[in-house]
Structure formats: C-alpha cells, structure tokens
Amino acid sequence: MSQPEPGAVVDLLGVLAYAELTAFDRLAEDARLAPTLTGRAALARMAAAEIAHHVRLTDRLVELGADPAAAMAPFTSALDTFHESTRPSTWLEGLVKAYVGDGLAADFYREIAAFLPEPDRLLVLEVLDDTGHADFAVREVRAAIVADRRLAGRLALWGRRLVGEAISRSQAVIAEHDGLADLIITGTGDLAGVGRLIERITSAHTERMTTLGLNP
Amino acid sequence: MSQPEPGAVVDLLGVLAYAELTAFDRLAEDARLAPTLTGRAALARMAAAEIAHHVRLTDRLVELGADPAAAMAPFTSALDTFHESTRPSTWLEGLVKAYVGDGLAADFYREIAAFLPEPDRLLVLEVLDDTGHADFAVREVRAAIVADRRLAGRLALWGRRLVGEAISRSQAVIAEHDGLADLIITGTGDLAGVGRLIERITSAHTERMTTLGLNP
Structure with missing residues (x-):
C-alpha cells in the first residue's frame, strides 16, 4: 500500500482531536x-x-511538527454544526447519541486508520477504544424502554436522524479535504472498496440499534 | 489529637467529591x-x-462502606447555589473564579484534612494538588490586564464577590453538619485556633489576588 501524504495524517489526527x-x-x-x-x-x-484521548492526539500532532489548534481548525465548523443540529433534549437521547453516534464515528475513523502507517494506526485505534459509553448507555436505554415501551419508537427515530446528519456532515468534510478523500480511495482500492467500507459501517450501526432495543 | 468520628470523614470526602x-x-x-x-x-x-480526583474520593468512600451518591447528596444544594450565584459571564471571570475560588476552597479543605487520620489526610491533600489552573489562569489574567487596565477594577470586584459568597456558603454548610463543625473545633483546639485558621486562609487569598494583579 502506498504511504499516505503527511498532510492526510495530520488531517485525520486533527479531525479526531x-x-x-x-x-x-x-x-x-x-x-x-x-x-x-x-x-x-x-x-x-x-x-x-x-480528554485523555484528545491529549494523546495533540501530543502526536506536536511530535509531527504540527500545531494542534491549526490541525483542528478546518474541522470545527462541520463538527459544531453536527452537534448543534443533533442536540439531545433528554437524558436518553443523549445516551443514544453517545452510543449510536460515537459508535458510528469510531467505526468510520477505524476504517480510515487502517490505511495509516504506524505509530499513527495504533494510536488512532487506541483512542477509539470504548471509554465505557457502550455498557452504560445500553443498560440505561434498555431499562428505560422496558419501563415505557413508547420510548422505543421515539428513540429509534432519533437514532435515524443522528445517522442521517452524521453521513451528510462526513461527506461534506471529505469533499473539502482532498488528503482525506485520497486516503480513503487509495486505501480501499477502488469504488467497490468504498462500497464495502460503507456496508461494514452500516451493518455495525444496525447492530448497535438492535442492541439498544431500537428498530434500525 | 482525638480521632474524628467516622461520619465526619465521610462528610468531608463527600463534600469534596x-x-x-x-x-x-x-x-x-x-x-x-x-x-x-x-x-x-x-x-x-x-x-x-x-474527575480523576472525584473518582479517587468516591473509590475511598466505597472502601469506607459509604455510598458516594448518598455522601455527596447533603452538599449538592449549597455548592449548586454557590455556583449559580457566581456564574462567570466572561472568559476572564471564569479564570479568576478557577484560580481565586478554587484556591480558597482548596486552602479550606486542606486545613480540615490536617485533622484527619491517614490514609484520608494524604488522599485529600493529593486531590487538592493544583491541576494546572494556577499557572494558566495567572498568565491569561495578567496578560489581559496589561492589555486593558480597566479590567483590573472589574475583576477585583468579582474576586471580592466570590469570597463573600464562598464564606457565607461554607458557614451554612458547617452549621448544618455537626460532624464537620466538631472536626474543625476539635482540630484547631479552641476559638483562637479557628481564628488563626481563618487568618491563614484570608492571607493566602490576598496573595492570590495580588498575584493576578488585582487589588484584594
């Protein structure tokens, strides 16, 4: 596999940070x-x-000679917009977002990390390790649905909205950053590879919704 | 020195957590x-x-057979009221609060910790260790005052308001918790000892205001 250009690595660490x-x-x-x-x-x-993860990523950016704030800057608007447009209005919506939204994002970053050289591949995989969201969110959401079945429909809709927003924001970010786009196309090999990547991410998402007791 | 009653230790760890x-x-x-x-x-x-400090305190509460949520509960209202009534409206007010307010609180808790048996004395002293607020806040506030002298007067007033609120809230908390009151009176020895404790805390506060470039 050809080495990604250094700018793409800084982009990926920057967006993750x-x-x-x-x-x-x-x-x-x-x-x-x-x-x-x-x-x-x-x-x-x-x-x-x-924040512990954030610190590891910014430390690595400094090591690569990049300014962390400058590496993050190109991505603040897209990520802020995503969060503004998916602000949870209840505790349970927040948990679904933490589990389903962060899970989807982590899968996506993990796929891209596979195309990185070491030590950055391992660093990204490590910072994407679950921080305990998963178990906690699953337990709380499932218990709430058992107590009130009507919640399942509302939270399932919320989960679908999260994915829709996440996909449209990601597409916008990739379209604006040639380095990231090249990294994905080169890494996956061809358009069929991109298709399989999207399929893997989508099926993991479906599984997470099911785990929560929600209709994907 | 006589051992404090176990309830007082749980109270102190609870309020700190x-x-x-x-x-x-x-x-x-x-x-x-x-x-x-x-x-x-x-x-x-x-x-x-x-949060790392919070986790150490709640772990210790569990070790002592106390429920962390129950140990914290009696103090939530006083601390929430303090923060509600001293909500910073600017970045600099937030920094002054982090430095002056947290410094004052840390001094106070440190004084009480001196009366605790080990390992709780050491635990409290460790979690009160500066987390980097100090240097960062001092640097930012001093730079801001140099750039705009009028800020000094406004921030000094803010610092004084913080102390006033902190003192009245602390008095209310101590008055409501006999264990804490006993701990302080027994630890300091007598009322003159309480007076010296207050003097030490006040003079450290004055020093912090001066360090920021503010009139105490």
Missing part, C-alpha cells in the same frame, strides 16, 4: 441531564476519558 | 467561553483532572 474535544463538551453538557448523581458522575468520567 | 464534580461541570462550561481552541482544550484538561 477536535472530535474528542467536542465529545468531551457534549458529554459534560449531557451529564447535567442525568436523573441521578451516579449517572451524572458516570458521564463526567466518560468526558474525562475523551 | 461533589466539589470536584461541580468543578468539572463549571470548567467544562467555561471552556466554551475560551477565545481560542488552545484555551478551550486547556480548560477541558483541567476539568478532566477534577
């Missing part, structure tokens, strides 16, 4: 919607884990 | 006021450090 910073923000904000102190502390811990 | 959780909340919120991505990331890192 900013994604972790916004994930922190969002989890910190959603923590305030928690119905219990225990739930609030759980979300705050997840937010702190995102 | 909740203080760290609210510090996280507040730093996460203030991070959004940051004028730069670098400043925003710096505050997010500090917030994450508070």
Whole structure:
C-alpha cells in the first residue's frame, strides 16, 4: 500500500482531536441531564476519558511538527454544526447519541486508520477504544424502554436522524479535504472498496440499534 | 489529637467529591467561553483532572462502606447555589473564579484534612494538588490586564464577590453538619485556633489576588 501524504495524517489526527474535544463538551453538557448523581458522575468520567484521548492526539500532532489548534481548525465548523443540529433534549437521547453516534464515528475513523502507517494506526485505534459509553448507555436505554415501551419508537427515530446528519456532515468534510478523500480511495482500492467500507459501517450501526432495543 | 468520628470523614470526602464534580461541570462550561481552541482544550484538561480526583474520593468512600451518591447528596444544594450565584459571564471571570475560588476552597479543605487520620489526610491533600489552573489562569489574567487596565477594577470586584459568597456558603454548610463543625473545633483546639485558621486562609487569598494583579 502506498504511504499516505503527511498532510492526510495530520488531517485525520486533527479531525479526531477536535472530535474528542467536542465529545468531551457534549458529554459534560449531557451529564447535567442525568436523573441521578451516579449517572451524572458516570458521564463526567466518560468526558474525562475523551480528554485523555484528545491529549494523546495533540501530543502526536506536536511530535509531527504540527500545531494542534491549526490541525483542528478546518474541522470545527462541520463538527459544531453536527452537534448543534443533533442536540439531545433528554437524558436518553443523549445516551443514544453517545452510543449510536460515537459508535458510528469510531467505526468510520477505524476504517480510515487502517490505511495509516504506524505509530499513527495504533494510536488512532487506541483512542477509539470504548471509554465505557457502550455498557452504560445500553443498560440505561434498555431499562428505560422496558419501563415505557413508547420510548422505543421515539428513540429509534432519533437514532435515524443522528445517522442521517452524521453521513451528510462526513461527506461534506471529505469533499473539502482532498488528503482525506485520497486516503480513503487509495486505501480501499477502488469504488467497490468504498462500497464495502460503507456496508461494514452500516451493518455495525444496525447492530448497535438492535442492541439498544431500537428498530434500525 | 482525638480521632474524628467516622461520619465526619465521610462528610468531608463527600463534600469534596461533589466539589470536584461541580468543578468539572463549571470548567467544562467555561471552556466554551475560551477565545481560542488552545484555551478551550486547556480548560477541558483541567476539568478532566477534577474527575480523576472525584473518582479517587468516591473509590475511598466505597472502601469506607459509604455510598458516594448518598455522601455527596447533603452538599449538592449549597455548592449548586454557590455556583449559580457566581456564574462567570466572561472568559476572564471564569479564570479568576478557577484560580481565586478554587484556591480558597482548596486552602479550606486542606486545613480540615490536617485533622484527619491517614490514609484520608494524604488522599485529600493529593486531590487538592493544583491541576494546572494556577499557572494558566495567572498568565491569561495578567496578560489581559496589561492589555486593558480597566479590567483590573472589574475583576477585583468579582474576586471580592466570590469570597463573600464562598464564606457565607461554607458557614451554612458547617452549621448544618455537626460532624464537620466538631472536626474543625476539635482540630484547631479552641476559638483562637479557628481564628488563626481563618487568618491563614484570608492571607493566602490576598496573595492570590495580588498575584493576578488585582487589588484584594
């Protein structure tokens, strides 16, 4: 496989570093919607884990001679818009977003990371490791649905809206960053490869919705 | 020195655990006021450090057989009221609050920690270790004052308001928790000891205001 251009690596680390910073923000904000102190502390811990990841990514950017703030800057508007347009209005919507939205994003970044040289491939895979969202969110959402079946329909709609927004934002980001687009096309080999990548991401998403007890 | 009653230790760890959780909340919120991505990331890192402290305190509460949420519960209202009544409206007010307010609180908790048996004394001293607020806040506030002298007067007033609110809230909390009150009176020895404790805290506060370039 040909080496990606250095700019693409900085782009990917930059977008991920900013994604972790916004994930922190969002989890910190959603923590305030928690119905219990225990739930609030759980979300705050997840937010702190995102910052640990953010720090590892910015440290690596500095190592590569890049300015972290400059590497993140091109992606702030797309990610901010995504979060603004999918602001949870309830504790459960926040959890579905943390699980389904972050899961989808992590799958996508993981696919791209496979095309990176070491040590960046491993770094990206490590920072994408689940920070405890998964179990916690699944447990809370499933329990809530059992207690009130009507929630399932509403949360399933919310999950679908999240995916729609995520896909349109990702397409916009890739279209604006030739390095990232090249990385994906070269990495997957051809358009059929891109198709298979999208299929893998979509089927993992369907599985997550099912795990939550929601109709994909 | 006589051993404090176990309830007082749980009270102190409980109020501190909740203080760290609210510090996280507040730093996460203030991070959004940051004028730069670098400043925003710096505050997010500090917030994450508070959560690491929070986790150590709740782990210890569990070890002592206490339920962390129950140990924090009696203090949520006083601390929430303090933060509601001193919500920064600018980035600089947030930094002054982080430095002056957290410094004052840390001094106070440190004084009380001196009366605790080990390992709790050491645990409290460790979680009160500066998480990097100090240098960062001092640098930013001093630079801002140099650029615009009028800020000094406004921020000095803000600092004084913070202290006033902090003192009245602390008094209310101590008055409502006999264990904490006993701990302080027994630890300091007598009323003269309480007076010296207050003097030490006040003079450290004056020093912090001066360090920021503000009239105490």
